[in-house]
Amino acid sequence: MDNERHLDGNALAGLFHDVFGREMTHECGCCSNCGAENQLGAAWVYRGAGDVLRCPNCGSIVMVIVQNTDGFRVSFEAIRWLQTSA
Amino acid sequence: MAGAALPGRLNWLIARATEIIEETERVRSIVLDCPGWPGHLPGHHIDIRLTAEDGYQAQRSYSIARPADDEQVVITVELVDEGEISPFLIEDLRIGDRIEIRGPVGGYFVWEPSRGGPLQLIGGGSGVVPLMAMLRARVRAGSDVPVRYLSSARSHDDLIYRPELESISSEVEGVEVLHTLTRRKPPDWTGLEGRVDRVMLARQAWPSFTRPLCYVCGPTGFVESVANSLVALGHQPGRVKTERFGPTNGG
Amino acid sequence: MSFITRGFRGRRQLDAPADRVPPGQYVTPDFPVLSAGPTPRVPLEEWRFTMTDPLGSERSWNWGDFTALPTETVTVDIHCVTKWSKLDTTWEGVSLDTLLADGTDRAGGHVLFHSYGGYTTNLPLEDVTGGKAWIAFNYDGQPLDPEHGGPARLLVPHLYFWKSAKWVDGATLSDSDRPGFWESYGYHNYGDPWREQRYQGD
Numbered sequence: 001m002d003n004e005r006h007l008d009g010n011a012l013a014g015l016f017h018d019v020f021g022r023e024m025t026h027e028c029g030c031c032s033n034c035g036a037e038n039q040l041g042a043a044w045v046y047r048g049a050g051d052v053l054r055c056p057n058c059g060s061i062v063m064v065i066v067q068n069t070d071g072f073r074v075s076f077e078a079i080r081w082l083q084t085s086a
Numbered sequence: 087m088a089g090a091a092l093p094g095r096l097n098w099l100i101a102r103a104t105e106i107i108e109e110t111e112r113v114r115s116i117v118l119d120c121p122g123w124p125g126h127l128p129g130h131h132i133d134i135r136l137t138a139e140d141g142y143q144a145q146r147s148y149s150i151a152r153p154a155d156d157e158q159v160v161i162t163v164e165l166v167d168e169g170e171i172s173p174f175l176i177e178d179l180r181i182g183d184r185i186e187i188r189g190p191v192g193g194y195f196v197w198e199p200s201r202g203g204p205l206q207l208i209g210g211g212s213g214v215v216p217l218m219a220m221l222r223a224r225v226r227a228g229s230d231v232p233v234r235y236l237s238s239a240r241s242h243d244d245l246i247y248r249p250e251l252e253s254i255s256s257e258v259e260g261v262e263v264l265h266t267l268t269r270r271k272p273p274d275w276t277g278l279e280g281r282v283d284r285v286m287l288a289r290q291a292w293p294s295f296t297r298p299l300c301y302v303c304g305p306t307g308f309v310e311s312v313a314n315s316l317v318a319l320g321h322q323p324g325r326v327k328t329e330r331f332g333p334t335n336g337g
Numbered sequence: 338m339s340f341i342t343r344g345f346r347g348r349r350q351l352d353a354p355a356d357r358v359p360p361g362q363y364v365t366p367d368f369p370v371l372s373a374g375p376t377p378r379v380p381l382e383e384w385r386f387t388m389t390d391p392l393g394s395e396r397s398w399n400w401g402d403f404t405a406l407p408t409e410t411v412t413v414d415i416h417c418v419t420k421w422s423k424l425d426t427t428w429e430g431v432s433l434d435t436l437l438a439d440g441t442d443r444a445g446g447h448v449l450f451h452s453y454g455g456y457t458t459n460l461p462l463e464d465v466t467g468g469k470a471w472i473a474f475n476y477d478g479q480p481l482d483p484e485h486g487g488p489a490r491l492l493v494p495h496l497y498f499w500k501s502a503k504w505v506d507g508a509t510l511s512d513s514d515r516p517g518f519w520e521s522y523g524y525h526n527y528g529d530p531w532r533e534q535r536y537q538g539d
Contacts, residue, residue, distance in 0.1 A: 005306060005370065005484070007332045011147065013191035014133040017096040025194035041194020042328070048371040049418050049499045049519045056323075059375070066523045068536040073523040100340055136342040142363060143339065144347050168367060170348050178344045186340050 009043035012051060012065070016040070019065060019072045032080035034058035040082075098135060098186045099123065101159060103179055109246050112165040113212065114176050115151060118187065123157040126150055126190035128219040129197050129301065132159060135186040136171055146171045149216035149303070149329070150190065153223040159187065162246065164212035195329045197301060199229035204292045206300040207235045208282060208312050213304025213331060214246050220301065221251075225258055232260045234292055238282050238308065240269040264290055282308070284315040294320030303329040353424060357414055359530035362422040369421055370484045373518065377453035377483070377504045384488050386472065387507035388436060391445045398436075400488065406431045409471065413494035415501070416530040428492055430473030433465045445512030450491050452504040458517035459526070460493065460500060462510065469495055472505060497528040497535070 009025055016024035025041035036057035043053040043062065050066035055078065064075040101120035109115055131149045148161040165176045179185070197205065197220045205224070207217040214237045221235055239245045245265055255263035266278035266286065278286065292298035300321060302312045309330045316326050353364040387397045398406070410429045416422045448465060451457045464470070473492040474481050481487030486503030493500045499519045520526050525534040533539060 005332060005372065005376070007306070007330050008194075008328050010131075010192045010194045010329055011332070013131070013193070014096065014147065014188065017191055023191060023193045025192055026196075038324075039194050041192070046373050048373045049524060050522055052373045054374065061374075064522050066519075066536075068523055069539065075522050098340075135339070136345040136347075137339040138345050138347055139341055141339075142347055142349065144345075168348065174342075174345050183343055184340070185342055 006044040006046050006054070008041060009039070009045055009053060010041040011045055012053070013041070015051065015065060015067075019074060027082060027084050029062065029082045030080040031055040031058060031060060031062055032078045033060040033062075035080075096188050096191065097122075098188045100184050101187045102184045103181055106179070106181060109162060110244055112176070112244075113162060113246055115160055115162045116175060116179065118159045118161070118185075120157050120159050120187060123159060124190075125154040126159070127193075127196045127198055128153050128223040129192065129195040129216045130190035130219075131192045131195075131216065132161065132187045132189035133191070134161075134171065134175075135188075136174060137186070144170045147192075149219070151215050151219055151222075153219055153226060159189075162212065162215045162218075192329075195301065195303075195327055197223075197299060199224055199227045199231055201299060203231035203233065204296050204298040205231055205233045206292045206298040207233065208238075208287075208291070208300065208302045209236070210238045210282070210304025210308035210312075211240075211244070211331075212246065213302075213308065213329070216303055216329060217301055218247055221254065221261070225254055225261070230260055232292075234262045234264070234290070234298075236264045236266070236282065236290060238266050238268060238304070241267055242270075242272050242275065282312050282315075284318060287312070287315050288319055291316070291319075294322075297322075297325065300326040301329075302326065304331060306330045306332050349421075353422075357424055358422055359416055360533045362416055362420055362530065365421040365423060367421075368423060368426075368485065369417070369419075371417070371419065372484075372503070373456060374454050379453050379488055379504065381488060385506060386436075386489070389507065389509040391510050391512055396439065403431065403472075403489070404474070406435055411471065411492075413492075415494050415498050418497040418499055418524065418528070418530075418535050422530075427477055428471065428473040429475035429478075430471035430489070430492060432468065433470040433472070434468065436472070437466065445510055447511050447514045449509045449511065449515055449517060450502045450505055451507050451509070452502050453506050454504055456502055456504070456518050458491075458500050458502045459515055459520060460496070461514075461527075464496065465491075465493060469493065495529075497525075497530050499524065500528055 013025045030037050046052040053063040060078045062078045066073045101118035104119045105117035107115040131147050135145045137143045151162040152160040163175045166172045209217045251263045309328050313328050349363040381400045384400045389395050412427045414424045446462045449459045470493045474489040491502045491505050
C-alpha cells in the first residue's frame, strides 16, 4: 500500500455535522462494492475540489461532498446502507 | 456507540485564551475558556476558525488535550512552519485574545474508561494530543483499565508532556509509558530508539490476544505504518482507530 | 459577518496585482496538493498517451515518442476552485496543437481527458487548441512530481485548475459533451475563473 495522503473520515466530523446536522463519524456504513462495514470515521478521505470518501477495504468511492453556493451536494456512490444509532 | 454523540447544535462559539503553556520549543498548549461549551469526551476535536479584517477565513481542526472540565477547552498546537493557522496560534496569540471554535466533534476517535481495555495508545509527534486526553481521563477517573502509551518523537526535547507522563507512569498503577526517539538521543537515554515498526510493536504493545482497543494518531505516514503493523500482528482492524494529521489538518 | 480575529492575516499574498486575481481568489506562495484518490505511480516505460478521435481511431505515444515532440515552456497563472491562485508558474510540455497537428479528425468539438486512476474532465475542443493547453511534464524546471500530476498532466490555465487533469493518459474527441469527474458532482461544466463559474448553475 502506498504511503498516501489520505485522511480518516474523522477529519470530516465538522463537515458531517454541517451536512447531516449531527455527529456521524461513529455511524457504520456498508460499501456496496465489496460489502465491508466500517464506521464513517474510518473512511479514507481525499480532499480535492470536494471531499471524497473511499471504502477503507476496497478503495471505491463511497461518498462525495461538495460545498456549493446553495449548501452541500452529497453524492452517494457506493453506500448500500448507513446505520444510525439512537 | 451512542455515547460518542453529544446533544446540541454545532454553533461557532467565542473562546478566550486564559493560559499559554510552552510544552516544547515548537509546541504550546492553549487553555481556552468557552462560555456555552457543552463538554466533550477524550479523543474529540474542535474546529478553529480565524477571520482576517478583510473577511479572509481559515479553518483547522485541533484535538482536545484534556478531559472535560466545565467550560474549559485545552488544545496543544505544534508549529507548522508554512502553516496557515499554527503560526498565528504559537507566535501571535496572547492571553485574553478570543477565537472562534466549534465542537466537540469526532466521536469515532473517542475513548472513555467505560469502554474498557486494555488500552493501547500510539502517537507520533503531536499525534499524542488526543491520546493524552484519554490517558488523563483514565487517571482522573481512577479507572483500572490497563494502558500502554507509546510516543515517538525526533529527540528528547520534542517529547510533549514528558514531565507529566513521568509522574503518571511512576505514580499510577496499570499505566506504562514508553517513548522512542528517532533522530537524536541524550547520552543517558534508557528509552526506545528508532521508528515504531512491527518489531517494536511486537515487543512493546499489548499482544493481539489481549484484544486491546488501539488508538493511533500522528502524521499520515506514521499512522499508516503503525496501523498496518498492528493488523499484521493480529489486531482486528475494527479495534484499531486511526487519526491521521495531514497537510490540511493542524497546519 | 464573522468574528474578526485580532492579528490574523494568513499566508496569502496581499500585494498581488488585482488584475491577475480572479474574483474570490487569494494568492498563495504554496502549491497545495488536492486529489480525489491515491497518487498513481506510473513507470515511464509503461506510460502512454492515447488520443481517440470521434470514429474511434487511436493515436498513441509512449514516453520516448512524447518527449521527442517539440515542447514549449510557458509561464502562467493558475486558479484553483478552492480559492487559491498561484502566479507565474513555469511549465514545459507539448502543446495540444502539436498533438492534434497530424490530422486527427477534430469533428465534434468536445474532448474528455482521462487519467491513470480514473479521473476525467471535459472541455470544448476550442479551449485546448490555439495555444491554450499543454500536456506538461516539467514544472519549475524539474520533472513533474507525482503528487502534482507527474509523469504528465494537462495544463489549461485559463480555466479553473480542476480542468488541468493530473496523470493524464489520453483524450477522447467526440461530438457529445460528457461531464467529467468534478463536473458530475456539481462543479461547473465550463469553469471560467473570471466569471467565477465554480458550480453548476453559476
